[in-house]
Amino acid sequence: MKKLFFILIINLFSAQQVWTLDQCLEYAATNHPLIKQATVNIQKNERQISAAKGMLLPSVEAGVNHNYNFGLGINQNNNQREAINTQYDNVYAQANWELMNWRNYLNISLSKINKESSTYKMKQAQNEVKLNVIQMFFKYQNSKSWLDVLETQISGIEDQIKRTEKEVEIGNRPKSDVYDIKANLGTLQEQWVSAKNARDLSKINLLNALAITNDSLDFKMTEETLSDFDFNDPEFIKNLLEKNPAYKTVITEINAAEKNISIARSAYLPTLNGSYNWSSFYSKVLGESADPFSDQFKRNKSQQVSFGLSVPIFNKLQVKNNVEIAKLNVINYNYEKEIVINNLTQSINSIKVQFQNSEEKYTLLKSNFENQKLSFQKSEEKYKEGLMDAYTFFVVRNNWLQANYNLINSKNEVMQQTELLKVLQFDY
Numbered sequence: 119m120k121k122l123f124f125i126l127i128i129n130l131f132s133a134q135q136v137w138t139l140d141q142c143l144e145y146a147a148t149n150h151p152l153i154k155q156a157t158v159n160i161q162k163n164e165r166q167i168s169a170a171k172g173m174l175l176p177s178v179e180a181g182v183n184h185n186y187n188f189g190l191g192i193n194q195n196n197n198q199r200e201a202i203n204t205q206y207d208n209v210y211a212q213a214n215w216e217l218m219n220w221r222n223y224l225n226i227s228l229s230k231i232n233k234e235s236s237t238y239k240m241k242q243a244q245n246e247v248k249l250n251v252i253q254m255f256f257k258y259q260n261s262k263s264w265l266d267v268l269e270t271q272i273s274g275i276e277d278q279i280k281r282t283e284k285e286v287e288i289g290n291r292p293k294s295d296v297y298d299i300k301a302n303l304g305t306l307q308e309q310w311v312s313a314k315n316a317r318d319l320s321k322i323n324l325l326n327a328l329a330i331t332n333d334s335l336d337f338k339m340t341e342e343t344l345s346d347f348d349f350n351d352p353e354f355i356k357n358l359l360e361k362n363p364a365y366k367t368v369i370t371e372i373n374a375a376e377k378n379i380s381i382a383r384s385a386y387l388p389t390l391n392g393s394y395n396w397s398s399f400y401s402k403v404l405g406e407s408a409d410p411f412s413d414q415f416k417r418n419k420s421q422q423v424s425f426g427l428s429v430p431i432f433n434k435l436q437v438k439n440n441v442e443i444a445k446l447n448v449i450n451y452n453y454e455k456e457i458v459i460n461n462l463t464q465s466i467n468s469i470k471v472q473f474q475n476s477e478e479k480y481t482l483l484k485s486n487f488e489n490q491k492l493s494f495q496k497s498e499e500k501y502k503e504g505l506m507d508a509y510t511f512f513v514v515r516n517n518w519l520q521a522n523y524n525l526i527n528s529k530n531e532v533m534q535q536t537e538l539l540k541v542l543q544f545d546y
Contacts, residue, residue, distance in 0.1 A: 136335070136338050138337075138340045140340075143251060146251050150328070150329045152246070152247055153243055160240060162236075163236045173219075176214060178211070178212070178213045180210065180212075181209075181210055182209050183206075183210075184205075187202075187204045188203050205401065205403075205404055207411075208398075209397065212394065213395075214391065214392075228378065228381065238363045238364075239363070241366075242364045252534060252541070254320065257320045258321050262317050263523055263527065264313050264316075265313040265316075272303065276303070279303070282299060295507060324337065339530070349474065362542065364458055365459065365462060369455070372452060375448040375451045382437065385430060388430070390427050393424050394423050397419075397420055398416075469539055469542070470539075472535050473532065473536065473539065477532050480532050486524075486525075490521035491518060493517070497515070
């Protein structure tokens with residue numbers, strides 16, 4: 119019973135989860151560190167909106183001062199300078215309020231634009247992570263398929279060696295057939311080692327794209343119908359471009375840069391400030407009697423309300439230069455927009471061309487696969503009847519297995535480009 123329990127535990131911990139591409143994309147779009155960083159930036163921008171709105175509110179503070187003065191002073195009773203040690207206590211409360219400053223209102227608008235930009239940057243990060251995961255996922259599937267083909271070839275050739283050795287013993291085959299097959303077996307085994315290394319490395323790259331450090335997963339393909347895209351639509355590229363978060367990001371950055379021009383110009387405008395101050399104090403000469411604290415506190419209370427208008431006249435050309443710098447930033451972001459459009463157009467066109475070419479290649483390979491399959495079946499009949507030597511049959515068999523891999527690889531390429539286009543088509 120203990121042994122059975124131990125075996126169950128071992129099987130439980132050794133079992134790997136198997137994820138499809140959709141599961142990989144769902145996980146990466148939420149848990150990748152780049153996405154988490156972008157989410158934190160959105161939260162920071164939300165706080166900046168609150169901080170900008172807070173600038174419209176007054177600032178209030180209260181304080182208490184307790185002081186001792188030692189040394190010479192003027193005696194108020196005889197107007198003579200003499201040594202006087204005093205105690206002075208002051209209580210105050212004050213409020214300051216910027217009643218009108220256009221910069222505060224403009225900063226609220228800017229912070230909202232910055233939040234919108236950070237949201238698009240998060241979606242842009244999701245796109246980049248997804249595109250990378252898709253490429254690594256299909257690279258892993260292709261390397262795994264190639265390893266499977268080689269393992270099938272090696273398994274088949276080992277069986278063929280055993281059969282051929284038996285036929286050599288009874289005189290149906292020449293000894294050279296065995297040597298030829300074994301020589302090709304060594305070549306296949308060398309290819310198998312390289313293919314296994316490629317598969318392992320591609321899995322490491324896929325786990326890295328998912329930001330998973332623990333190798334506890336495997337990945338499988340799902341049977342999906344290949345999507346059809348209307349590449350003849352003249353608006354196809356434009357539609358993908360305008361919904362892309364990288365494009366939307368640069369548009370919001372242009373809006374933010376234009377808002378910064380208004381913020382820089384607001385320094386030309388006057389500001390209106392208001393303040394209110396309430397205070398009271400208590401004082402006494404140390405060592406002498408004085409009125410009670412409560413009496414002095416009531417008697418010495420004072421309040422002050424003030425308004426101030428500040429009009430900028432000359433500020434060493436700082437405002438003018440800040441405005442011009444803000445304008446140059448707008449020009450710079452417009453050039454950045456052209457770069458983004460150029461790069462996105464290139465990427466979309468590349469995916470489009472690869473999809474069309476891989477789809478055409480897949481159609482041709484399906485026809486070739488059927489021909490290779492028929493050729494293999496006929497050759498297998500000839501080999502069993504002794505009408506074909508072992509080496510020739512080995513070549514035909516490997517050609518059919520290679521055609522099988524080429525078909526799988528070609529279909530994977532079509533599906534990869536399909537998934538890439540789906541990511542670009544997603545409307546945020």
